[in-house]
């Protein structure tokens with residue numbers, strides 16, 4: 001089971017792997033890590049484009 005970390009996702013956010021929004025960025029995804037388009041069903045999860053770590057925006 002992937003551990004999901006709740007973060008404040010903003011332009012200054014940097015993943016533990018070193019990726020940030022100006023590098024490879026982050027993709028909206030569901031809690032299983034499947035990339036999705038931001039829509040009404042989106043719950044605020046992001047996946048790191050480099051290491052596939054999943055984050056949940058606390059906003």
Ligand SMILES: [Zn+2]
Pocket residue numbers: 015016017018019048049050051052053
């Ligand atoms: Zn990462």
